[in-house]
Amino acid sequence: MxxxxxxxxxxxxxxxxxxxxxxxAGLSVLVLEKxxxxxGCATSFVRGxxxxxxxxxxxxxxxxxxxxRSMVHIYRELGVKTDFLKEDYLYRVICKxxxxxxxxxxxxxxxxxxxxxxxxxxxxxxxxxLFELNDLFDAAQIYMDDCGGVTGMNPITLLTKYGDFVRAxxxxxxxxxxxxxxxxxxxxxxxxxxxxxxxxxxxxxxxHFISLLMAxxxxxxxxxxxxSHGMTLAMVKVIQENGGEIRFNSEVTEFLxxxxxxxxxxxxxxxxxxxxxxxxxxxPNNVMNLSKSRFTKKMMRKLANARKMGMSVGCVYLGxxxxxxxxxxxxxxVFVLQDKDANxxxxxxxxxxxxxxxxxxxxxxDCSPRGTSMLFFTITYFDxxxxxxxxxxxxxKYKNDLAKKYIEDYEKVMGIDIMSHxxxxxxxxxxxxxxxxxxxxxxxxxxxxxTWDNVVNRVVFKDLENRVKNMKFCGGHSLRGDGxxxxxITGEMMAKEVIKEIKEGK
Ligand SMILES: Cc1cc2nc3c(=O)[nH]c(=O)nc-3n(C[C@H](O)[C@H](O)[C@H](O)COP(=O)(O)OP(=O)(O)OC[C@H]3O[C@@H](n4cnc5c(N)ncnc54)[C@H](O)[C@@H]3O)c2cc1C
Numbered sequence: 483m484x485x486x487x488x489x490x491x492x493x494x495x496x497x498x499x500x501x502x503x504x505x506x507a508g509l510s511v512l513v514l515e516k517x518x519x520x521x522g523c524a525t526s527f528v529r530g531x532x533x534x535x536x537x538x539x540x541x542x543x544x545x546x547x548x549x550x551r552s553m554v555h556i557y558r559e560l561g562v563k564t565d566f567l568k569e570d571y572l573y574r575v576i577c578k579x580x581x582x583x584x585x586x587x588x589x590x591x592x593x594x595x596x597x598x599x600x601x602x603x604x605x606x607x608x609x610x611x612l613f614e615l616n617d618l619f620d621a622a623q624i625y626m627d628d629c630g631g632v633t634g635m636n637p638i639t640l641l642t643k644y645g646d647f648v649r650a651x652x653x654x655x656x657x658x659x660x661x662x663x664x665x666x667x668x669x670x671x672x673x674x675x676x677x678x679x680x681x682x683x684x685x686x687x688x689x690h691f692i693s694l695l696m697a698x699x700x701x702x703x704x705x706x707x708x709x710s711h712g713m714t715l716a717m718v719k720v721i722q723e724n725g726g727e728i729r730f731n732s733e734v735t736e737f738l739x740x741x742x743x744x745x746x747x748x749x750x751x752x753x754x755x756x757x758x759x760x761x762x763x764x765x766p767n768n769v770m771n772l773s774k775s776r777f778t779k780k781m782m783r784k785l786a787n788a789r790k791m792g793m794s795v796g797c798v799y800l801g802x803x804x805x806x807x808x809x810x811x812x813x814x815x816v817f818v819l820q821d822k823d824a825n826x827x828x829x830x831x832x833x834x835x836x837x838x839x840x841x842x843x844x845x846x847x848d849c850s851p852r853g854t855s856m857l858f859f860t861i862t863y864f865d866x867x868x869x870x871x872x873x874x875x876x877x878x879k880y881k882n883d884l885a886k887k888y889i890e891d892y893e894k895v896m897g898i899d900i901m902s903h904x905x906x907x908x909x910x911x912x913x914x915x916x917x918x919x920x921x922x923x924x925x926x927x928x929x930x931x932x933t934w935d936n937v938v939n940r941v942v943f944k945d946l947e948n949r950v951k952n953m954k955f956c957g958g959h960s961l962r963g964d965g966x967x968x969x970x971i972t973g974e975m976m977a978k979e980v981i982k983e984i985k986e987g988k
Contacts, residue, residue, distance in 0.1 A: 483727075486512045488980055489748055489757040491734045494522025494919075495966050496957030497763030498717040499973030500980075502560050504761075505726035507981045512757070513726065514750050516733035520718050522763070522919055523926060523958075524966065526711035529906040531851050532801035535858065536910070537926075538710040539815060539840050540569060542694055542967055544701035547620035549627075552701075553967040556974050564716040567845055568702040574813040575674045576895055577822045585671065586813070594699040602668035611662060612672075615646060616696035619689055622647035650689040651938040656825070658688035670822040677836060677862050679963065680793035680927045682828035687936035690963065705814075705845050710966075734764075736772050737953075743777035744951035759952050759980045763973070765929075765959040767922050781949050789935055791865040792927030792964060794912035796835075798859035798885045801906030806843045806855040810898045814844040818895055828864075837861045837888055857900070859888050865923055865930070868912045881909040921959075928959025937963045954979060 490501045493515035505511045519525060523537040543566065545552035557564070572594065574586045585601040588594060591613055599606040622644035629635040641648060650658055655676070659669045673683050675695055683691070706713050721728060729750070736749035737760070747756035762769050770782040802809065820834045821827050827836045843855040850856045861884070872880060885907060893900050912924030919926070931937055940947065940961040947961060948954045954976040961975070962968035 483510075483512075484753065484755045486510045486755070486757040487984060488512070488759045488761060488977075489514065489755060490761045490763060491748060492522065492763030492957070493517075493520035493714075493718075493728060493730075494763045494957055494969060495524050495714075495717075496960065496969035496973040497522075497761065498714065498721065499556060499560075499970040500761045500763070500956050500977040501726050501728075501973075502562070502717055502720045502724070503974050503977035504981060505721050505724035506560060507977075509981065509984065511721065511726040512755065513721065513728040514732040514734055514748065514755075515728065515730050516920070517918075518730045520728065520730070521711060521714035524710035524714045526709065527908070529799070529908050530801060532854070532856055532906050533850075534799045534801075534856065534908065535709045535711075535842060535849075536797070536799070538706070538966065539838060539858075539860070540698070540703035540705055541566070542697050542701075542965065543704040544697070545620075546616055546693075546697050546700045547624065549624050550620055551971055551974075553970050556970050560717075560720050562713075562716045562720055564713050565707040566704040567707060568704055569814060569845065570702070571813070571815070572698055572703060573674055573815045573817050575671060575817045575819065577670065577819040578895065579821065581667075581822060583667065583671075583822075587671065587674070589699055589702040591700045598668065598671060601671055602665055605664060605668035608662045608664055608668065612692060613696055613700070615650065616692055616700075618644060619647050619650065619693055647689065650692065651687070651936075653688045654933070655683040655686040655688045655691045658692065659683070666822065670819075670824065673824040674817050674819075676824045676828075677793070677838070678965070679931060680862075680864075681931055682825045684825050685933060687931060687933070687938060690931060690937045703815075705842075707846065709842075709846075709849070713966075734772065736774070737769055737778075739773065739775040739778055739950075742951070743775050743781075745778075745953040758984060759954070761973075761976050761980060762953060762955050763957045765921055765925075765957075766955060768920060769953075769955075778950050785947070790930040790932060791923050791925045792930045792959075793865075794863045794868070794915055794924040794926050795910075796859075796861040796863055796884055796912070797910040797914075798857075798861075798888060799906075799908040799910075800857040800859075800889075800900070800904055801850065802855045802857065802900065802903040803853070803905045804855065804903045805853060806841050809855065809900070809903065810896070811841045811844065811855070811857075813841070815840055816896075818892065831862055831864065832867055834891075835861045835863070837892075839892055854905070859885075859892070861888055863912050863924075865925070868923070877913070881911060884911070885909050926958070927964035928957065931963050937961065948976075948979075
């Protein structure tokens, strides 16, 4: 068959969710994936006797209001069967240096407020205010949805009833936290998750950040019992059970258009395949490079060139011949900061990045063979941080040095021995992600969420994102920014638009 209702290019979280939604609605769907397994970032790899989780730390899976769309809603409605655990702690955060600190911050609304107030005495009222603000953000977004988007909204109502939403949506996290009068320490602790969105707080949209933090805190971080690969396989099952088709080892090498610039199909393994609608789970920059239509290229180039590439990461995956308990590791998620000011952390990142260390055995004791454990280091890289002039023969040393530097730092910070327990080690850099995901500069977060190009603006002006007729974009590079839930939400959103257009014969 070479003619479908919908072709989805890329089997990452966004693409799979889009395909499952379309298949469930009865459309004929083909997913094309360049690798031999699905998932994109949500995948798995094996070294020796260890199977590693390559990407997922934790999921911001549930919303803070029943009417706000979340991954939990999507999974339930699609019938994706996979089990999750909820974490009791958001993070242990260790800040090095003068005025350093070491605190564990609890999940749940009350747990977060209590542990923040314990760590930075006097911030209780301000933490309560953050939750109240988030309640208002939810209400404002529900109002906007109920109005059917910007065009149906009454600006006066928005300003009078939801004024703080408008202010937060147009300001940085730094400005919001300062306006609330947070102490330096309370600010530092509140900012811990800034790297999850890939912007220092001075450039990080306040509404986006507070919504994420409050959702993690209130609804608790989720960890899948069968890891991200299990989530992916469960989604693939839904697609196939509903008649959808997935082809692996199928890299799309060209996008096809008619003479008016409307998308008509793709070329894969030398074959032309056509569809009424294309949903791209691959970043617009790549679609542009794989498109010959001058009209399309021009439209996409404008937006792509205006945007900045999002963050990438370096990762060190360790298989250890001792249990977490034997090593003295008690926490699932440890954030190590080099400076208490998150903007300074960002500025210093090339000499010492801030990093996160996860030990999956703390939440899933059986995730590695008996008597062993696994550690997963994530180190932030921003666009341009990876040395551009590196020669291939220098790469191995670069990876070894990266791993050594952060393992030694972690050993020192925690006062434990890791080096002598390493049985398996694998190191990923932005080069790894560029190769595996085919993203420019190895971005794992799509485009950087900047002040002018933040999630709120992208959602409000969403029609400008999908200007090529019959083509839509979903995934971490799309409207909602990076992350598993955002990829699922945009996958579902684009699928619903496509279903509607097909039903209406558009
Ligand atoms: C180390 C790391 C840690 C992370 N931690 C978290 C976390 O804790 N929580 C969280 O929510 N998010 C996290 N993320 C981010 C999250 O994984 C991503 O934002 C999200 O999974 C991106 O999904 P996506 O739909 O954009 O697809 P991607 O994962 O980008 O997948 C795109 C797919 O398209 C395929 N493809 C590319 N080009 C072609 C082509 N030409 N033809 C066919 N197929 C093609 C690729 O092979 C890939 O399978 C992390 C990411 C990484 C890398």
